[in-house]
Amino acid sequence: MREATRSADEAGMFAAGVRLGLDHLKLGMWLFLASEVMFFGGLISAFMHFKVNNPSPESSLLDVVLVGLNTFVLLTSSLTVVLGLAAIQRGDRRGLIGYLTATILLGTAFLVGQGNEFATLYRHGITLSSSLFGSSFFTLTGFHGLHVLVGICWALSTLVKALRAGYSQGSYLGVEVFGLYWHFVDIVWIILFTLIYLI
Amino acid sequence: MSMSTEAVSPGRGWRRYFTWNTDHKVIGVQYLVTTFCFFLIGGLLAMLVRAELAQPGPDFLNGTEFNRFLTNHGSVMLFLWIIPVLAGFGNYLVPLMIGARDMAFPNMNALSFWLIPPAGLIMLASFFVGAAEAGWTAYAPLSIQTPVGQTLWAVSVIILGTSSLLGAVNFVTTVFTMRAEGMTFWRLPLFVWGMLATSLLVLLATPVLTAGLVLIAMDRMAGTLFFSASNGGDPILWQNMFWFYSHPAVYIMVLPAMGIVSEVYPVFSRKPIFGYKAIAMSSMAISILGLTVWAHHMFTSGMDPRLRIPYMISSMIIAVPTGIKIFSWLATIWDGKIRFTTPMLFALGFISMFLIGGITGIFLAAIPIDVHVHDTYFVVAHLHFVLFGGSVSAVYAGLYYWFPKITGRMYDERLGKVHFVANFVGTNLTYLPMFLAGLLGMPRRVSDYSPEFTTLNLLATLGAFLLGTSALPFIYNAVVSWVSGPKAAANPWRALTLEWQTDSPPPAENFHQPPVVNSGPYDYGQPMGVSGQAQAVPAVGD
Amino acid sequence: MRERSIFAIVIVSMLLLVVGYLAATQLNLMPTQASTRAVLVDELFHVLVGTAAVVFVLVEGILVYAALRFRQRAGDETDAVPIHGNTTLELVWTAIPAMIVIAIGFYAYQVLTEIEKPAPEPMVVEVIGRQFIWQFRYPGEGVTAQELHLPVNQPIRFEITSGDVIHSFWVPQFRGKRDATPGRVSEFLVTPTEIGTFPVRCAELCGPGHANMTTQVIVESPADFQAWLAGQQ
Numbered sequence: 001m002r003e004a005t006r007s008a009d010e011a012g013m014f015a016a017g018v019r020l021g022l023d024h025l026k027l028g029m030w031l032f033l034a035s036e037v038m039f040f041g042g043l044i045s046a047f048m049h050f051k052v053n054n055p056s057p058e059s060s061l062l063d064v065v066l067v068g069l070n071t072f073v074l075l076t077s078s079l080t081v082v083l084g085l086a087a088i089q090r091g092d093r094r095g096l097i098g099y100l101t102a103t104i105l106l107g108t109a110f111l112v113g114q115g116n117e118f119a120t121l122y123r124h125g126i127t128l129s130s131s132l133f134g135s136s137f138f139t140l141t142g143f144h145g146l147h148v149l150v151g152i153c154w155a156l157s158t159l160v161k162a163l164r165a166g167y168s169q170g171s172y173l174g175v176e177v178f179g180l181y182w183h184f185v186d187i188v189w190i191i192l193f194t195l196i197y198l199i
Numbered sequence: 200m201s202m203s204t205e206a207v208s209p210g211r212g213w214r215r216y217f218t219w220n221t222d223h224k225v226i227g228v229q230y231l232v233t234t235f236c237f238f239l240i241g242g243l244l245a246m247l248v249r250a251e252l253a254q255p256g257p258d259f260l261n262g263t264e265f266n267r268f269l270t271n272h273g274s275v276m277l278f279l280w281i282i283p284v285l286a287g288f289g290n291y292l293v294p295l296m297i298g299a300r301d302m303a304f305p306n307m308n309a310l311s312f313w314l315i316p317p318a319g320l321i322m323l324a325s326f327f328v329g330a331a332e333a334g335w336t337a338y339a340p341l342s343i344q345t346p347v348g349q350t351l352w353a354v355s356v357i358i359l360g361t362s363s364l365l366g367a368v369n370f371v372t373t374v375f376t377m378r379a380e381g382m383t384f385w386r387l388p389l390f391v392w393g394m395l396a397t398s399l400l401v402l403l404a405t406p407v408l409t410a411g412l413v414l415i416a417m418d419r420m421a422g423t424l425f426f427s428a429s430n431g432g433d434p435i436l437w438q439n440m441f442w443f444y445s446h447p448a449v450y451i452m453v454l455p456a457m458g459i460v461s462e463v464y465p466v467f468s469r470k471p472i473f474g475y476k477a478i479a480m481s482s483m484a485i486s487i488l489g490l491t492v493w494a495h496h497m498f499t500s501g502m503d504p505r506l507r508i509p510y511m512i513s514s515m516i517i518a519v520p521t522g523i524k525i526f527s528w529l530a531t532i533w534d535g536k537i538r539f540t541t542p543m544l545f546a547l548g549f550i551s552m553f554l555i556g557g558i559t560g561i562f563l564a565a566i567p568i569d570v571h572v573h574d575t576y577f578v579v580a581h582l583h584f585v586l587f588g589g590s591v592s593a594v595y596a597g598l599y600y601w602f603p604k605i606t607g608r609m610y611d612e613r614l615g616k617v618h619f620v621a622n623f624v625g626t627n628l629t630y631l632p633m634f635l636a637g638l639l640g641m642p643r644r645v646s647d648y649s650p651e652f653t654t655l656n657l658l659a660t661l662g663a664f665l666l667g668t669s670a671l672p673f674i675y676n677a678v679v680s681w682v683s684g685p686k687a688a689a690n691p692w693r694a695l696t697l698e699w700q701t702d703s704p705p706p707a708e709n710f711h712q713p714p715v716v717n718s719g720p721y722d723y724g725q726p727m728g729v730s731g732q733a734q735a736v737p738a739v740g741d
Numbered sequence: 742m743r744e745r746s747i748f749a750i751v752i753v754s755m756l757l758l759v760v761g762y763l764a765a766t767q768l769n770l771m772p773t774q775a776s777t778r779a780v781l782v783d784e785l786f787h788v789l790v791g792t793a794a795v796v797f798v799l800v801e802g803i804l805v806y807a808a809l810r811f812r813q814r815a816g817d818e819t820d821a822v823p824i825h826g827n828t829t830l831e832l833v834w835t836a837i838p839a840m841i842v843i844a845i846g847f848y849a850y851q852v853l854t855e856i857e858k859p860a861p862e863p864m865v866v867e868v869i870g871r872q873f874i875w876q877f878r879y880p881g882e883g884v885t886a887q888e889l890h891l892p893v894n895q896p897i898r899f900e901i902t903s904g905d906v907i908h909s910f911w912v913p914q915f916r917g918k919r920d921a922t923p924g925r926v927s928e929f930l931v932t933p934t935e936i937g938t939f940p941v942r943c944a945e946l947c948g949p950g951h952a953n954m955t956t957q958v959i960v961e962s963p964a965d966f967q968a969w970l971a972g973q974q
Contacts, residue, residue: 262949262952262953263949332948332949334946336946338945340906340907340923341907341946428922428923428924429924431924433924434923434924435925468811468821469813469819469821470821470822471823471824473824474826474831475826477831499919499920500920500922501919501925501926508850511846511850512843515843515845519835523835525800526831529800529803529804530827532811533807533811534821534824536813536819537813550804551801554796554801559793561789561793561842561845562789565789565845565846566849566853567781567849567852568789570916570917570919571913571916571918574945575944639771639913640940640942642944645951646952647952647953649940649955723823724820724823
């Protein structure tokens with residue numbers, strides 16, 4: 001990509017027209033993700049502040065095994081995104097469609113799992129307003145869940161585009177940028193899983 | 200790749216300013232005009248506040264009304280005026296200055312702007328349901344108890360933060376990927392460096408405020424307990440999240456302003472900027488240091504005493520890069536051939552008043568003094584010298600300087616000078632007495648005060664009304680000159696940066712031919728500089 | 742000749758700066774000193790005012806001088822002599838301010854340590870801020886008052902908290918304030934040194950009645966204080 005930009009320059013062509021290509025969408029995405037890191041950084045700080053200073057016995061109600069399974073589901077979805085990208089880079093659009101579908105299913109499964117966990121906690125009387133643990137736990141995991149939901153919608157639109165023959169061996173930027181977002185959401189979950197459930 | 204062709208809307212005439220237009224110049228003007236309207240609203244609120252404070256005792260506002268005007272004065276001025284007006288300059292100028300056709304993401308650019316009017320309306324509409332009254336700092340738990348307008352306020356600020364964030368993504372991407380041939384980083388105009396440093400701050404700091412506002416909104420609407428002390432919640436948590444953004448926000452409001460004056464000094468001194476790299480790197484240093492000082496707003500909060508020392512030191516160290524800039528500007532005008540145009544006057548006024556804001560910042564960083572003057576009128580004076588004497592002066596300098604470029608017409612110099620004098624006198628008359636009031640014991644954000652402060656407050660109120668009036672010659676000048684001022688040449692100031700090497704106003708897509716850059720932006724007094732930063736000839740055959 | 746005039750300017754401005762520094766440190770910008778910490782804080786303040794005056798005069802002086810001296814001559818459309826920088830000069834104006842702020846930081850740290858040094862046997866007074874009144878409790882005495890009485894020259898440890906939103910306990914004549922935050926107790930050390938009546942103000946916006954959340958502190962002789970205490974019981 002970098003090479004393409006430079007050679008466009010050397011051709012003395014008008015910057016914008018040529019450069020409004022691959023590079024800057026990815027750079028923009030990285031910058032946006034940097035800001036997302038800070039957003040989750042803020043919410044995680046709040047959660048950890050209360051976890052350290054107001055330890056709650058309610059955290060023992062968390063089911064590490066089930067959520068661990070759910071984590072595995074989400075991680076698998078990152079793998080399917082990687083495989084989907086690899087497929088379209090080979091020119092295999094059917095592969096891309098298959099892997100995107102798998103990603104959407106895995107993402108949905110994760111959300112179902114999270115919904116199930118929320119329902120269980122709710123039955124034990126833990127809600128947003130029951131305690132600081134409830135407030136910070138549901139806010140943090142809820143905002144992550146929202147990001148997964150946005151990712152699923154994005155995956156759906158990528159899938160629709162793929163079904164309409166939208167990507168090809170030479171043109172797969174949309175998949176790549178979606179992949180950046182999806183991996184980011186997964187990495188955030190790994191951090192949350194560690195901080196909330198493991199330590 | 201085909202985006203660029205879709206991106207340029209063909210609209211012409213004044214109507215295009217009321218549409219979803221993706222031309223960065225249209226968006227720039229939309230930003231400048233809209234935010235100036237909010238500036239007038241914020242100014243009116245300030246004058247109401249000052250009128251109430253002209254003498255002690257309750258006059259015409261009760262405590263609640265006073266707090267609402269005060270809160271919205273601060274919020275409008277910061278979130279709807281200074282931050283977005285500088286983004287407006289960025290929008291108009293960054294692509295021109297780096298020789299690009301437009302911003303990297305034109306549609307997202309339009310979105311950044313169009314988030315602002317609704318957010319502003321939400322904030323102001325909250326007056327009908329009980330506006331926010333917890334100060335622009337919205338300290339919890341007060342901000343959890345106040346009426347529903349506080350929720351609207353939080354929503355409005357979240358939207359404005361998002362607008363600012365999208366803008367920052369756009370600026371950084373544009374500067375990194377869209378520079379014209381030969382426009383290396385060391386040839387970027389200093390305004391572009393300022394926008395770059397600011398954008399990095401916006402990217403890293405704004406989301407933390409958003410997270411904090413989400414927690415406030417959740418406490419208010421979903422019954423969470425984050426800031427409810429009786430349930431173990433922690434009001435100090437909000438202060439940390441708030442100041443993690445809001446201190447860097449001061450640099451967000453100052454770095455592009457410093458960029459603007461750095462454009463003005465060389466042009467009107469006919470001399471290269473002194474210490475270009477030092478100024479550029481100082482912007483980056485302020486940006487990075489700016490992320491490490493936020494807790495100096497919390498020295499009286501009862502925070503861990505040991506933590507205060509590093510914050511005091513880092514806050515004081517910021518004076519060093521700031522000093523580098525001030526001395527470099529002085530060296531720039533030294534031995535120059537200075538022309539006192541209106542923009543130059545405002546730029547010189549910037550140094551003289553920003554300096555007062557900067558020096559008093561050292562007082563505030565010194566903890567033993569801070570615990571006396573914190574939350575007093577001393578702080579009010581300090582921040583207004585930085586943001587009004589500093590940023591707003593620079594904004595005016597920029598508005599006059601680029602007026603011929605943006606409108607294609609010249610403004611009236613005489614009215615401009617009247618404006619400058621009234622503004623300069625008004626600023627000092629308003630804010631200098633406040634230092635003394637604060638030192639002598641007047642807390643800030645009070646609707647009433649002890650009679651011993653009457654004289655100082657009366658002076659400040661007179662100054663505020665002079666300031667308010669000083670906007671009138673500007674408005675008249677801007678409107679009349681835009682409609683019927685004398686036509687401006689492409690480069691009336693004989694400036695060397697790229698935005699002056701094209702028509703006034705620039706054509707769609709900015710340049711008739713792709714510019715090729717082969718010299719620095721401020722090479723005055725050198726043979727190379729004569730033809731400007733751009734050779735308006737495409738590099739043929741290479 | 743030119744060199745001599747530069748020399749003269751330097752000498753005169755140095756003299757002016759020294760005089761300015763001394764004059765500025767004599768400026769009385771603070772209220773009455775009514776506590777031990779006030780003396781130390783004011784010393785620091787005066788050193789800062791002096792330093793600030795020097796920096797202010799220097800920068801504004803150069804600004805005004807340059808603006809007057811280097812005006813464009815009528816009809817002169819040429820550029821000035823190009824100078825892009827001067828490494829020595831730039832190092833100087835980086836290093837000197839850095840040294841000044843580090844020195845100020847060090848001095849401020851010393852003052853801070855001194856004014857926060859715990860006294861051996863402080864009297865404890867609990868301060869509770871509520872919308873929009875102050876309450877003062879004297880533990881062990883069973884006294885709660887809305888007016889603060891303190892014996893002179895007695896080290897006091899205020900234990901400050903709030904019953905609702907954040908307030909800030911401030912006696913300007915004592916030179917210091919501490920926030921009253923719900924859910925936590927903050928300490929604030931003061932030794933009053935002047936007999937007299939001083940205002941207590943709330944310094945943190947706490948609602949519609951913020952401006953009127955005031956009371957007074959009456960510093961009195963130990964005997965008067967004991968008499969007041971007995972009268973309250």
